[in-house]
Amino acid sequence: MAYTAPPFPSFPRPDTLDQFFVAGRHMWTDIDEFKKWKLDPSKVPAEVMHFLRSTSLIEYGVSQYVRSYLHYYGEDFKLSMWSAIWAAEEYTHYLVLRRMLEALGDGLTDEDYAGLERGDFYDSYLSYFESARLDGFDQRMAQLVFGVVQEHSAVIAYTAASKKCGIPELAAVLKRVARDEVRHSRFNQVTLESMVKVCPPEQREMIWPQFRVVISGLQMPQEHVAYFNEKHMGSELYHSLWDEKDWSRMVLYLTQYFGRFRKPLEDGVQELEDPVELGIAETA
Numbered sequence: 181m182a183y184t185a186p187p188f189p190s191f192p193r194p195d196t197l198d199q200f201f202v203a204g205r206h207m208w209t210d211i212d213e214f215k216k217w218k219l220d221p222s223k224v225p226a227e228v229m230h231f232l233r234s235t236s237l238i239e240y241g242v243s244q245y246v247r248s249y250l251h252y253y254g255e256d257f258k259l260s261m262w263s264a265i266w267a268a269e270e271y272t273h274y275l276v277l278r279r280m281l282e283a284l285g286d287g288l289t290d291e292d293y294a295g296l297e298r299g300d301f302y303d304s305y306l307s308y309f310e311s312a313r314l315d316g317f318d319q320r321m322a323q324l325v326f327g328v329v330q331e332h333s334a335v336i337a338y339t340a341a342s343k344k345c346g347i348p349e350l351a352a353v354l355k356r357v358a359r360d361e362v363r364h365s366r367f368n369q370v371t372l373e374s375m376v377k378v379c380p381p382e383q384r385e386m387i388w389p390q391f392r393v394v395i396s397g398l399q400m401p402q403e404h405v406a407y408f409n410e411k412h413m414g415s416e417l418y419h420s421l422w423d424e425k426d427w428s429r430m431v432l433y434l435t436q437y438f439g440r441f442r443k444p445l446e447d448g449v450q451e452l453e454d455p456v457e458l459g460i461a462e463t464a
């Protein structure tokens with residue numbers, strides 16, 4: 181198929197990818213140590229055990245979700261590269277959670293793996309995404325708006341699990357996963373901010389209404405994997421550890437973040453070049 185250049189670039193150079201990639205490489209250098217864990221399952225509430233199992237599988241499902249990323253990023257080479265980097269990081273989360281489950285004596289089964297590997301995600305997710313994507317909105321930017329919301333949901337989910345898991349060692353690792361999810365959400369934000377510097381004004385104006393549509397009917401990608409529905413491990417379980425405050429904090433944070441795109445361009449977008457603003461200072 182002939183190459184068609186994207187209408188405007190995501191990034192002029194791959195430097196931002198480099199920064200996020202390097203930060204990610206520092207995060208889990210001790211992953212093999214987790215094989216030695218022995219954890220007492222009686223200390224972990226049943227709802228957290230369910231969450232860990234389902235979330236481990238959700239992270240394992242990344243091979244499915246990355247297909248839609250590649251679809252919507254199209255010929256944008258740098259964003260396709262990010263999809264590959266991101267997929268490896270989500271696989272790392274699966275591995276961390278799997279080690280936790282094994283240390284708690286409740287590892288994943290062959291049925292779990294087979295259920296996830298059945299390729300029944302793509303068409304269902306694409307039809308949801310297309311019904312939610314605003315007409316005429318750049319499909320990369322639409323994916324980034326979804327990405328900010330989905331990754332921020334993951335921050336809330338892991339933070340809630342860390343508070344309720346009952347074992348300090350586990351809590352510390354779940355917080356580390358949450359920090360990774362902050363970085364993922366931040367990557368989506370930084371990319372949007374880069375694109376609004378070069379996109380036509382009408383594209384920038386669609387960010388806020390697109391966010392409104394996403395947040396009002398939020399569906400996580402796992403809802404489109406049949407196995408999660410068969411096993412009752414979809415979004416309800418994913419959100420089961422959240423309380424009212426978690427929900428309102430999430431909506432408030434995201435509303436404030438996306439609200440900046442409603443303001444005039446001159447003061448609506450900040451220059452975000454230093455590592456703190458990239459959300460990676462803590463992890464580097």
Ligand SMILES: [Fe+2]
Pocket residue numbers: 239269270273334361
């Ligand atoms: Fe993750």
Ligand SMILES: [Fe+2]
Pocket residue numbers: 270331334360361364
């Ligand atoms: Fe993530």
